Each structure stands twice: as structure tokens, then as C-alpha cells.
Amino acid sequence: MDRHQDWAVIICLVGGGQEIHTGEAGIGAWLEAIQRHFTHWRMFISSRLTDSEYAAGNALQLVRQSQNTFFDDALHLAVSMRSFRAENVSNFVKAMLDCEQERASQLLAQIAGKYPVVITRNLQAAKQWIRHQARGSERYGLVASSKAMRLKPYAIDIRVSVDPVHYFLNGAEDTRSSLYLEDAATEFQVQGLELDWVCVNWDADFRWQGGKWGYHDFRGAVGVMFPTPKTRFI
Known part of the structure; x- marks a missing residue:
């Protein structure tokens, strides 16, 4: 994108929990690269990257300091296409992993009819x-x-x-x-x-x-x- 003389836009769809093996990096690597080499870029990112599964960590803190970084709730894709008939499946898994027992129980009750878990x-x-x-x-x-x-x-x-x-x-x-x-x-x-x-x-x-x-x-x-x-x- 930086080679363009005029302007350009890149739209990146990056999921959480992708770094499942040694040497694999998640969305934090994208943020670090932009902060290190392309600080003049304007970056619009989801405000939900603070959630634990994105592992953005220190990289997120670095980009927050940039005047060219903008956070927007609308950029978070909350519904998984893998469970389009039971969109709360991902929310249930997240609540369970985050040890939110009451919320996980409520969400499980909501998905039980379409997505049985036994x-x-x-x-x-x-x-x-x-x-x-x-x-x-x-x-x-x-x-x-x-x-x-x-x-x-x-x-x-x-x-x-x-x-x-x-x-x-x-x-x-x-x-x-x-x-x-x-x-x-x-x-x-x-x-x-x-x-x-x-x-x-x-x-x-x-x-x-x-x-x-x-x-x-x-x-x-x-x-x-x-x-x-x-x-x-x-």
C-alpha cells in the first residue's frame, strides 16, 4: 500500500486465537509492523481487541499512542459464519474460557435447542x-x-x-x-x-x-x- 503515490485502503479480517503453534503470530504482529514502519498510515480497528483471545497485548498499547489510530465498535464482527444458526455459540465458549460461569450458563440455555452440548x-x-x-x-x-x-x-x-x-x-x-x-x-x-x-x-x-x-x-x-x-x- 505504501508504494501508491495517491491513496489506498487495505481491509484485513483477522480472527482471534490463530497463534496456535510455535512461531505463529496473531493480530499483535500486524499492529507492531504498522507502528514500527508505517506510523503515517491511518488505522481504524475494533475496540474489542482488548479481549483476551486476541492477544494484542503490548502492541495495542503502542498503537493507542498514535494520533493515526481510531477505534470503532462497528468494526468488530461478532457473529461467526461457522455457527450462523446459533450465533451465541462463540459467546458461550468465550464466557466459559473467561470463567464467567453465570453468563456461560445463560448462553448455553439459549443455544441448547439448535446447538446441543452434552x-x-x-x-x-x-x-x-x-x-x-x-x-x-x-x-x-x-x-x-x-x-x-x-x-x-x-x-x-x-x-x-x-x-x-x-x-x-x-x-x-x-x-x-x-x-x-x-x-x-x-x-x-x-x-x-x-x-x-x-x-x-x-x-x-x-x-x-x-x-x-x-x-x-x-x-x-x-x-x-x-x-x-x-x-x-x-
Whole structure:
């Protein structure tokens, strides 16, 4: 844009929670680059970047000091196209991750009719339920965190490489298919791809402790889970 002799506009749509791996940067990297190299640009950004999932951090504080930075509520895209029939799904997830228990409970009640969320400790019951919910060509499958090392006793080993092609395209008779409900895909293998019904296998790497979420990584001796730096996914 800076090469134009006249004027130009760039519109960037940047979601939160994109920095899910080592070396990946989120919207903070955009803000830092503009502040470092293009301070003469006028920047119009959402006032909601202060929310925790955007991880804008210090970069947001830097751009606030610029006279060429303008904040506007109207620039925040609040409705996810992935849940257009239940727009409060993202709000429910955010409230849950932010430990806002009362708000999360209210939002869950609002989405329950169109977006059922159930919980069980019985994996076979979960598989049976999800198969019963799917209609026609709707696709279902198992997913788990890439840190969910202690699901092995339940025959879910996230170290097994899942091929997204077979997982998302093959039929229910193929053991590599999501429909077979045998292999669980991680957040890296399902990026940009969709399942209509999801069986989330929750491990001890993400646990509720003392009124807040605890983040852990399994390393070393059997049964040892170490706290890890906070990472947010929505």
C-alpha cells in the first residue's frame, strides 16, 4: 500500500486465537509492523481487541499512542459464519474460557435447542449419541487436543498421524475416516475444515482448578502433568 503515490485502503479480517503453534503470530504482529514502519498510515480497528483471545497485548498499547489510530465498535464482527444458526455459540465458549460461569450458563440455555452440548464420561455412549444425531450426509468425528497424551488408556492416541484427506472424505467403512470414530484429529489437523457433529475428548491438559482453568503438559514420569503457559483457542 505504501508504494501508491495517491491513496489506498487495505481491509484485513483477522480472527482471534490463530497463534496456535510455535512461531505463529496473531493480530499483535500486524499492529507492531504498522507502528514500527508505517506510523503515517491511518488505522481504524475494533475496540474489542482488548479481549483476551486476541492477544494484542503490548502492541495495542503502542498503537493507542498514535494520533493515526481510531477505534470503532462497528468494526468488530461478532457473529461467526461457522455457527450462523446459533450465533451465541462463540459467546458461550468465550464466557466459559473467561470463567464467567453465570453468563456461560445463560448462553448455553439459549443455544441448547439448535446447538446441543452434552457431556459424559462414557466414550462408547458418546459415540452412540453422535451417530444417532447425524442425518444424511452430515459428518461427525473425534477430536482432541494435541497435548492430550493421557487419552491412550481409552484407545485414543493423538500421536497417531491422521490424514485429513481420509479423515474428512472417506466413508464410514474406512478405519481412517472420521465416521469410523476411531482416530481423533487434533487442532492442527482440522484447521479450516469442518465436522457437523464433534465428539471432543477432554484430557487433563486443560482442567478446572480453584475457580480458573489450568494448562498442563504431560512430560517425564507416569502421571506427571506440568503447568504450561496460557494459550487461548476459540
